[in-house]
Amino acid sequence: MAPKTATSSLRDLPKVDALVGHPDAAGLVAAYGRALVTTEIRAEIELLRHRIREGNGGDVRAEAVIAATRSRLERLHTPNQCRVINATGVILHTSLGRAPLAPSVMAAAARQSAQYSLLELDRESGKRSDRDKLVADLVCRVTGAEAATVVNNNAAATMIILNTMAEGREVVCSRAHMVEIGGSYRMPDVMRKAACHLVEIGTTNKTRAADYEQAITDRTAMLLKVHTSNYAIVGFTEMASLEELVEVGRRRKVPVVYDLGAGSLVDLKPFGITREPSVPELIRQGADLVCFSGDKLFGGPQAGIIVGRKDLVAAVKKNALFRMMRCDKVTLSLLEHTLRLYLDPARALEEVPTLNLISRSAAECARAARAICARLKKRGIAAETRESRSQIGGGSTPGDDLPTTVVVIKSLGGTPDAAARRLRMGTPSVFCRIEEDSLVFDPRTVLQGQIMELVSAITAQRK
Numbered sequence: 001m002a003p004k005t006a007t008s009s010l011r012d013l014p015k016v017d018a019l020v021g022h023p024d025a026a027g028l029v030a031a032y033g034r035a036l037v038t039t040e041i042r043a044e045i046e047l048l049r050h051r052i053r054e055g056n057g058g059d060v061r062a063e064a065v066i067a068a069t070r071s072r073l074e075r076l077h078t079p080n081q082c083r084v085i086n087a088t089g090v091i092l093h094t095s096l097g098r099a100p101l102a103p104s105v106m107a108a109a110a111r112q113s114a115q116y117s118l119l120e121l122d123r124e125s126g127k128r129s130d131r132d133k134l135v136a137d138l139v140c141r142v143t144g145a146e147a148a149t150v151v152n153n154n155a156a157a158t159m160i161i162l163n164t165m166a167e168g169r170e171v172v173c174s175r176a177h178m179v180e181i182g183g184s185y186r187m188p189d190v191m192r193k194a195a196c197h198l199v200e201i202g203t204t205n206k207t208r209a210a211d212y213e214q215a216i217t218d219r220t221a222m223l224l225k226v227h228t229s230n231y232a233i234v235g236f237t238e239m240a241s242l243e244e245l246v247e248v249g250r251r252r253k254v255p256v257v258y259d260l261g262a263g264s265l266v267d268l269k270p271f272g273i274t275r276e277p278s279v280p281e282l283i284r285q286g287a288d289l290v291c292f293s294g295d296k297l298f299g300g301p302q303a304g305i306i307v308g309r310k311d312l313v314a315a316v317k318k319n320a321l322f323r324m325m326r327c328d329k330v331t332l333s334l335l336e337h338t339l340r341l342y343l344d345p346a347r348a349l350e351e352v353p354t355l356n357l358i359s360r361s362a363a364e365c366a367r368a369a370r371a372i373c374a375r376l377k378k379r380g381i382a383a384e385t386r387e388s389r390s391q392i393g394g395g396s397t398p399g400d401d402l403p404t405t406v407v408v409i410k411s412l413g414g415t416p417d418a419a420a421r422r423l424r425m426g427t428p429s430v431f432c433r434i435e436e437d438s439l440v441f442d443p444r445t446v447l448q449g450q451i452m453e454l455v456s457a458i459t460a461q462r463k
Helices: 016-020 023-032 034-053 062-076 103-113 136-143 154-166 187-193 209-215 242-252 279-284 310-318 329-342 345-351 353-359 362-378 416-425 451-460
Strands: 084-086 090-092 147-151 170-174 197-201 220-226 256-261 289-293 304-308 384-393 396-409 429-431 433-435 438-441
Touching: 016 023, 016 034, 016 062, 023 034, 023 062, 034 062, 084 451, 090 353, 103 329, 136 147, 136 279, 136 304, 136 329, 147 154, 147 310, 147 329, 154 170, 154 187, 154 220, 154 256, 154 289, 154 304, 154 310, 170 209, 187 197, 197 209, 209 242, 220 242, 242 256, 256 279, 279 289, 279 304, 304 310, 329 345, 345 353, 362 384, 362 396, 362 451, 416 429, 416 433, 416 438, 429 451
Parallel strands: 084 429, 090 384, 170 197, 170 220, 220 256, 256 289
Antiparallel strands: 147 304, 289 304, 384 396, 396 438, 433 438
């Protein structure tokens, strides 16, 4: 019998119950449950009814309706997030989840989070406790700070610090630090929302310690220094150092707050990252409070970490906003186990993926690129290597990049855009760059154990 399409009528539509009981639907019912299969069959019948009324017809055979329902169910159960091989050369790729997490950290957090855990209970006393105790001591140990607390991201950390310390009062900040980050998040707007009064000083390219001191009044709540992590001002410039601000702040009894943003716990200068201060360095220099992100250079989950003076951290935790911004048990577990890696700096460089990718030498990247190239050539794909540069990304370390060697494929079938789309739509999803009408794969951002997967994914998309 020929399929019923354009000439089908509403009378030809099969009954829902008959379709659910059809032999072809048995596997769907077993996999997805009778209720959901029934719902999706009903939705497919309604779509066919609409098409017939519009004169477009449709295939109303039971087998065709069930096949269409199977596609619906597969789409419904396909995760929106999927595993990605990042071959873009951008280590902290915001659109690809920023910092990948250490496998050992993920495993430990999964074990804890899947069951009941000691989120807010003291084991010894059996009484309710403070969830900050899960991570605060570790944060203090690896940063050298007096006290620490954690909120859900660094924007929240900045907001709650401003509101706690400066509500209705003045915050002195250089015009060079009136930053904007993603999503039109602007520092002047945050200050208004925090009920602070911004006092702008200096110029875009020059702000001296004297500018801060001259702006201090009896209404001054803090001196704020914001790390320009997503841009750089070069040339005819002069910016007051943190040490200079600390000297002014202590003499005038005004706290100094440093919004670091990316927030590395280790000195990155040995790896060519010269403009990124570390958190321990800022604490040693005397900042009263420092806030930074957990999911950037720290290499953990999204969080805003606040460190510094005990009295100021305590005040932040008493703010009514704090409960709205606190972290859940999964985030705190991921933070705890990431922090434990930092107890041994050598282990952190090896196991924290962000640090591992940053610390990879140019020679390592070159060896990986040659290995990928050789494997692709064995599978009949023309590929070559060339020297290039990797980026840190994530709105950090502007102007600092890392030497690498990339794999270049000039043809994978069709246009480079079409080939890149096929790679993105594959499993795992592969992201690369397009330069000079060629696909470019940077091995620096390919995680350990993904080389063969990358080669297989590229080969699978050859036309």
